[in-house]
Amino acid sequence: MRMRGIVTPAALLAILCIWISPMRSDSAAPQTSPDLINTCLITGNVDRLVAFYEPVLGIKAQRSGPDYAEFRTPVAVLAIFSEKAQQKYIPGSATGGSNRSLVLEFRVSNVDQEYARLRKLVTTWVKPPTTQPWGTRSIYFRDPDGNLVDFYTPARAHAPAR
DSSP states (O other): OOOOOSOBOSSHHHHEEEEEOSSOTTTTSOOOSOOEEEEEEEESOHHHHHHHHHHHHTOOOEEEETTEEEEEOSSOEEEEEEHHHHHHHSTTSOOTTOOOSOEEEEEOSOHHHHHHHHTTTOSEEEEEEEEOTTSOEEEEEEOTTOOEEEEEEOGGGGOOOO
């Protein structure tokens, strides 16, 4: 069974840094599992990825300096961190721009409209709008570092009217 979410990473230890929320908003209830709330892409060029993701996501990056930026969505955060700073703080833990083992998945309201909007922004397309065997409608493309990005619409949103 394939799970769908805002961000579905695989093999993150070598490529991504992940922060798990230490406290839930419902702190009275015992926490039974960690909440994935932040995915961090390690890159050799923070400015280049910020310049790509700002128009793609339609979100202005929040910057805390030249080495870090983040895009806050209602559900999670996509962070971008410099490889140089990563090496300083956690030596040998990640290599920017060498990922081939994760998909950043973003749920959108209409894949076909997003495809039309992104045609001028994205240079590396992997797959045009397609209804997947598991029912979602998706577009796949790569960011400037080669990370695979999937914009998808859940199957119900494209179900024909009866």
